[in-house]
Amino acid sequence: MLEVKQVSKLYENQRGVHNIDFSMTRGEIVGFLGPNGAGKTTTMRMITGYLNPTRGSIAIDGLPMADHPKKARQKIGYLPETPPLYPEMSITSYLKFIADLRDIPVREQKTRIGEVIERLGLQGRERQIIRSLSKGYKQRIGLAQAILHGPDLLVLDEPTSGLDPKQIIEIRALIRELGENHTVLLSTHILPEINALCNRVLIIHQGRIVLDGQPDQLANSLNDTFEVSLEVKGDRDTILTELRGTPGVTAVRELNDAPESALAAGIKTEDTAVEAAGGAEDALVDGLGSDARSGDTEPSQLAAADSTGTVKVVVESADRQDIREAVFYRLAEKRLPILSMKKESLSLEDIFLKLTTDERLDGNEAADGGQTQAGETSGSAESAADRGGDSHA
Numbered sequence: 001m002l003e004v005k006q007v008s009k010l011y012e013n014q015r016g017v018h019n020i021d022f023s024m025t026r027g028e029i030v031g032f033l034g035p036n037g038a039g040k041t042t043t044m045r046m047i048t049g050y051l052n053p054t055r056g057s058i059a060i061d062g063l064p065m066a067d068h069p070k071k072a073r074q075k076i077g078y079l080p081e082t083p084p085l086y087p088e089m090s091i092t093s094y095l096k097f098i099a100d101l102r103d104i105p106v107r108e109q110k111t112r113i114g115e116v117i118e119r120l121g122l123q124g125r126e127r128q129i130i131r132s133l134s135k136g137y138k139q140r141i142g143l144a145q146a147i148l149h150g151p152d153l154l155v156l157d158e159p160t161s162g163l164d165p166k167q168i169i170e171i172r173a174l175i176r177e178l179g180e181n182h183t184v185l186l187s188t189h190i191l192p193e194i195n196a197l198c199n200r201v202l203i204i205h206q207g208r209i210v211l212d213g214q215p216d217q218l219a220n221s222l223n224d225t226f227e228v229s230l231e232v233k234g235d236r237d238t239i240l241t242e243l244r245g246t247p248g249v250t251a252v253r254e255l256n257d258a259p260e261s262a263l264a265a266g267i268k269t270e271d272t273a274v275e276a277a278g279g280a281e282d283a284l285v286d287g288l289g290s291d292a293r294s295g296d297t298e299p300s301q302l303a304a305a306d307s308t309g310t311v312k313v314v315v316e317s318a319d320r321q322d323i324r325e326a327v328f329y330r331l332a333e334k335r336l337p338i339l340s341m342k343k344e345s346l347s348l349e350d351i352f353l354k355l356t357t358d359e360r361l362d363g364n365e366a367a368d369g370g371q372t373q374a375g376e377t378s379g380s381a382e383s384a385a386d387r388g389g390d391s392h393a
């Protein structure tokens with residue numbers, strides 16, 4: 001459906017994106033995730049034909065965008081970050097205007113506009129002036145103009161940005177519905193959006209794709225260790241000694257009951273996940289940026305077994321070796337009952353922070369011609385695009 005091959009965009013002397021390479025098959029809903037200035041909008045504007053790549057090629061359904069921009073764009077519906085609306089128009093007159101722009105035959109326009117209005121829940125407001133509508137409704141009109149010509153691929157740039165929580169839920173539900181018969185690429189920097197909508201995620205950082213995979217499989221690709229959290233009943237020292245002596249175990253960390261400690265150790269257990277909201281991000285950044293996951297916890301940080309005689313620990317192995325059975329038999333042999341055992345994995349938040357706070361990338365960029373740091377020139381973005389005259393619009 002979409003082939004993006006080795007695409008780079010250089011803005012004057014500054015890199016927008018570098019060697020972006022991915023494809024999408026029909027029916028996928030792909031989340032394009034990245035911090036501000038990572039290159040999401042640049043990539044989407046190239047895919048939709050509004051910006052020419054400096055290098056590389058883009059094809060929609062086998063049609064190269066560079067050779068057949070008009071035909072290729074017929075297959076794409078685009079909702080830019082700011083929907084291209086005319087506030088003085090009514091919904092119907094605006095959609096009629098878009099239908100003309102999209103060369104939809106006049107005899108089909110009424111039916112198509114009616115279908116789209118119904119699909120996006122705009123019935124009863126057809127004659128309302130766009131200016132008088134809420135942001136959520138404006139976003140629906142933005143989606144309506146994107147699907148009016150019946151495209152296969154929808155490209156949505158931060159479709160829920162600036163909406164209130166109720167509107168976010170409504171727009172997500174609409175996107176989910178549209179995903180039933182469209183292929184969708186949507187950019188966001190909101191992590192829950194990926195879990196709520198997408199079956200695949202691309203993470204972009206400093207103009208490069210740093211990860212591509214299914215949200216629930218990403219943890220494995222980033223983490224060589226296998227971690228299991230346990231609650232075991234019995235004498236603390238004996239438990240720790242037995243676990244350290246279990247074949248395959250490379251580290252044992254005792255968990256403090258306080259949520260901050262678990263987070264600082266980079267681990268989110270079921271117990272701590274809910275309470276982790278306040279200050280959790282900072283703790284996660286600290287935890288992921290340090291050696292906290294390597295199992296180097298100081299003895300002084302360790303908590304004693306609680307008053308009921310149970311110990312909570314995280315046990316690690318290398319090379320993703322599954323140590324659950326070995327741990328089970330070892331503790332059973334020593335008559336140390338396991339009250340709970342859970343395989344830990346990195347959350348999408350962990351993965352995102354790990355990838356987008358990776359110092360090594362900055363070094364690569366510097367060696368590779370020096371990319372300007374994200375956000376530094378965002379104020380000049382539009383004017384530079386205009387000056388560059390790249391747009392096919």
Ligand SMILES: Nc1ncnc2c1ncn2[C@@H]1O[C@H](COP(=O)(O)OP(=O)(O)OP(=O)(O)O)[C@@H](O)[C@H]1O
Binds near residue numbers: 039376378380
């Ligand atoms: N027209 C432009 N001229 C010069 N530099 C630009 C232009 N557009 C974007 N950039 C730069 O290219 C890089 C990628 O920007 P882009 O807008 O694509 O990122 P983004 O991931 O969409 O960010 P955001 O989430 O803030 O919208 C940034 O460093 C930005 O400053």
